[in-house]
Amino acid sequence: MSDITGLFEDEVVTKALVRDVELPGGAGTMALITLDNGFDHTKPNTFGPGGLTSLGAALDGIAARTDLAAVGVTGKPFIFGVGADLKGAALVRAREEALEIGRLGHQVFRRLGELPVPSFAFVNGAAMGGGLEIALHCTYRTISSGVPALALPECFLGLVPGWGGTQLLPRLIGPAAALKLIIENPLSQNRMLKGRDAFKLGVGDAMFEPADFLEESLRWAAKVLTGDISIERATYPDADWEKAVNDARFLLDMKLRGASPAPYRALDLVALARTATRDEGFAAEDEALADLLMGDELRAGLYAFDLVQRRAKKPAGAPDKSLARKVTKVGVVGAGLMASQMALLFARRLEVPVVLTDLDQARLDKGVGYVHAEVGKLLSKGRISGDQANRLKALVTGSLTKDAFADADFVIEAVFEDMAVKKKVFAEVEAHVSAECVLATNTSSLSLSEMGADLAHPERLVGFHFFNPVAVMPLLEIIRGAATSDATLATAFAVGKSLRKSSVLVKDAPAFVVNRLLTRFMGEVIAAVDEGTPLEVAEHSLDDLGLPMSPFALLQLVGPAVGHHVSETLHAAFPGRFGVSDNMAKLVASGKPGVYAPDFSLDPEAVALFAGGARPSTAQEVRQRVLSALSEEIRFMLDEGVVAAAQDIDLCMILGAGWPFHLGGVTPYLDRAGISRPRFLEPGVASVP
Numbered sequence: 001m002s003d004i005t006g007l008f009e010d011e012v013v014t015k016a017l018v019r020d021v022e023l024p025g026g027a028g029t030m031a032l033i034t035l036d037n038g039f040d041h042t043k044p045n046t047f048g049p050g051g052l053t054s055l056g057a058a059l060d061g062i063a064a065r066t067d068l069a070a071v072g073v074t075g076k077p078f079i080f081g082v083g084a085d086l087k088g089a090a091l092v093r094a095r096e097e098a099l100e101i102g103r104l105g106h107q108v109f110r111r112l113g114e115l116p117v118p119s120f121a122f123v124n125g126a127a128m129g130g131g132l133e134i135a136l137h138c139t140y141r142t143i144s145s146g147v148p149a150l151a152l153p154e155c156f157l158g159l160v161p162g163w164g165g166t167q168l169l170p171r172l173i174g175p176a177a178a179l180k181l182i183i184e185n186p187l188s189q190n191r192m193l194k195g196r197d198a199f200k201l202g203v204g205d206a207m208f209e210p211a212d213f214l215e216e217s218l219r220w221a222a223k224v225l226t227g228d229i230s231i232e233r234a235t236y237p238d239a240d241w242e243k244a245v246n247d248a249r250f251l252l253d254m255k256l257r258g259a260s261p262a263p264y265r266a267l268d269l270v271a272l273a274r275t276a277t278r279d280e281g282f283a284a285e286d287e288a289l290a291d292l293l294m295g296d297e298l299r300a301g302l303y304a305f306d307l308v309q310r311r312a313k314k315p316a317g318a319p320d321k322s323l324a325r326k327v328t329k330v331g332v333v334g335a336g337l338m339a340s341q342m343a344l345l346f347a348r349r350l351e352v353p354v355v356l357t358d359l360d361q362a363r364l365d366k367g368v369g370y371v372h373a374e375v376g377k378l379l380s381k382g383r384i385s386g387d388q389a390n391r392l393k394a395l396v397t398g399s400l401t402k403d404a405f406a407d408a409d410f411v412i413e414a415v416f417e418d419m420a421v422k423k424k425v426f427a428e429v430e431a432h433v434s435a436e437c438v439l440a441t442n443t444s445s446l447s448l449s450e451m452g453a454d455l456a457h458p459e460r461l462v463g464f465h466f467f468n469p470v471a472v473m474p475l476l477e478i479i480r481g482a483a484t485s486d487a488t489l490a491t492a493f494a495v496g497k498s499l500r501k502s503s504v505l506v507k508d509a510p511a512f513v514v515n516r517l518l519t520r521f522m523g524e525v526i527a528a529v530d531e532g533t534p535l536e537v538a539e540h541s542l543d544d545l546g547l548p549m550s551p552f553a554l555l556q557l558v559g560p561a562v563g564h565h566v567s568e569t570l571h572a573a574f575p576g577r578f579g580v581s582d583n584m585a586k587l588v589a590s591g592k593p594g595v596y597a598p599d600f601s602l603d604p605e606a607v608a609l610f611a612g613g614a615r616p617s618t619a620q621e622v623r624q625r626v627l628s629a630l631s632e633e634i635r636f637m638l639d640e641g642v643v644a645a646a647q648d649i650d651l652c653m654i655l656g657a658g659w660p661f662h663l664g665g666v667t668p669y670l671d672r673a674g675i676s677r678p679r680f681l682e683p684g685v686a687s688v689p
Contacts, residue, residue: 083129
């Protein structure tokens with residue numbers, strides 16, 4: 001251990017505190033270990049060498065006793081454990097050090113499953129990574145219904161569950177369910193399970209309510225020991241393993257196209273668990289962990305994780321929150337899909353009345369009907385109660401007139417992306433609302449300063465740019481116009497926080513951050529096709545990055561008309577860098593949804609619209625062209641002060657465009673690839689958060 005302790009000199013040691021508990025019903029004495037780093041829930045339990053040593057010492061003392069009927073493990077209030085101390089792990093520079101980290105965790109954790117008496121994990125709070133693996137090593141597990149997050153997020157960061165997770169979980173809940181936790185959820189924006197969902201999946205043997213969780217868990221454990229409760233473990237046939245592994249490999253190839261090694265290593269380890277002994281499986285985890293700890297992907301992932309967990313929670317440039325005004329009612333102009341999604345989100349998160357307006361009753365009925373239908377879906381899935389469903393439906397109403405906004409504190413428009421239309425809407429709204437009411441626009445590309453130029457109070461106009469789907473995408477670009485006041489901006493950030501969005505302050509510049517970069521990206525790909533590059537060559541030229549969508553698949557999602565409109569807006573602002581494709585105009589005029597048919601094959605008629613160029617490029621040339629253009633555009637954006645720093649561009653692209661975590665962020669990736677000159681980030685910034 002002496003080789004790695006120096007890497008963890010800043011470790012906040014999680015101590016294993018042991019006390020004896022007399023179990024009810026004469027079941028005997030349990031040695032109950034409480035994992036506690038001495039801080040409250042805002043600093044979760046993690047494990048470096050110090051924490052592992054403490055747990056190992058506790059188990060040494062327990063193993064020497066002959067008077068125990070069982071061993072239990074639980075966590076401090078609200079926290080069970082959230083895994084390895086990754087700050088120290090990111091400093092590893094020698095493969096032997098990386099191997100030692102894996103071996104030490106296995107050496108300590110596995111003892112929980114190899115004691116002469118049964119072991120019980122009482123998962124009382126958040127359990128992620130190594131914290132969940134501690135529970136998996138135990139003989140039995142109870143889970144609190146109040147657990148807010150349970151996950152194995154390692155693949156999200158460029159690692160694998162390295163302390164038993166890939167071997168123990170598939171044998172416990174089956175390979176298909178295990179691969180959902182180990183691979184599918186991490187690659188779906190690091191999705192976490194709630195306690196109830198984890199129990200349904202089979203991670204826990206029993207579930208109890210938070211109020212008396214430990215007491216009920218101890219009673220349950222006593223009944224297991226006395227034989228009053230028997231737990232049967234399922235076995236899974238070879239066919240289940242083969243199907244689960246093949247399905248997961250197909251998913252990986254679709255999502256990553258081989259770009260990120262960690263999920264593939266995790267998949268191989270799960271496949272190995274079908275036949276490997278415990279020693280063989282744990283040794284394979286050690287080797288995989290050592291390889292991945294030595295790679296750039298981990299450091300990139302930790303940089304991205306740090307952005308999402310820290311910078312996103314303290315937005316650069318946001319005014320003092322004390323300036324924010326209280327929002328007791330929200331107005332939404334428009335009742336289309338985007339507006340209806342917003343209305344539901346405002347009602348759910350702010351729990352205030354939300355009123356939609358539109359031009360006719362049919363549109364209003366459709367918008368309010370959408371909200372009610374979505375509330376019904378939440379109810380059917382058990383995500384809200386019947387009372388909550390009724391309250392949400394009652395909060396969202398419609399009106400044909402904008403005088404319904406008279407007592408609103410926050411009004412947002414979601415109408416057609418046209419300056420004249422939006423100016424007309426705000427002029428009508430301003431005639432009805434109070435002077436303090438915040439006016440927000442969901443524009444994706446238009447100038448706020450121009451939009452508010454004719455308002456009596458332009459200081460209350462702010463950009464509030466959501467990404468689609470509104471409920472899912474975590475980014476909110478908050479745009480400050482030339483006249484936007486601090487109070488308006490502070491209110492916008494407060495509302496964004498209440499909506500549980502990650503807000504980034506953006507200057508009033510054409511297309512802001514995400515759409516500007518995606519339009520430049522798409523523009524270069526389309527230009528290459530216009531010049532004669534086969535569409536399929538250009539479409540797959542960046543597959544090795546593992547982006548969530550290929551360029552023309554993204555165009556299909558956005559819609560050719562919207563994409564073409566934004567390209568025209570940016571061409572007007574920056575004609576030297578943003579082109580307007582005549583072939584794209586033809587695609588829009590054709591009415592086709594994109595270049596793909598409904599079965600996801602290329603539509604020959606749509607592809608033919610791009611024929612005719614005589615200067616084809618290779619895939620490598622297209623790739624270089626696109627990345628160089630992104631580098632150039634980011635440099636212009638930073639020079640213009642569109643955001644406070646390069647880290648904010650990275651945050652926007654990760655949360656708003658799905659830029660892969662395994663690449664760390666667009667600016668450190670361009671730095672590492674040698675494309676950005678000069679570097680966007682100071683040396684070392686992308687290496688260690």
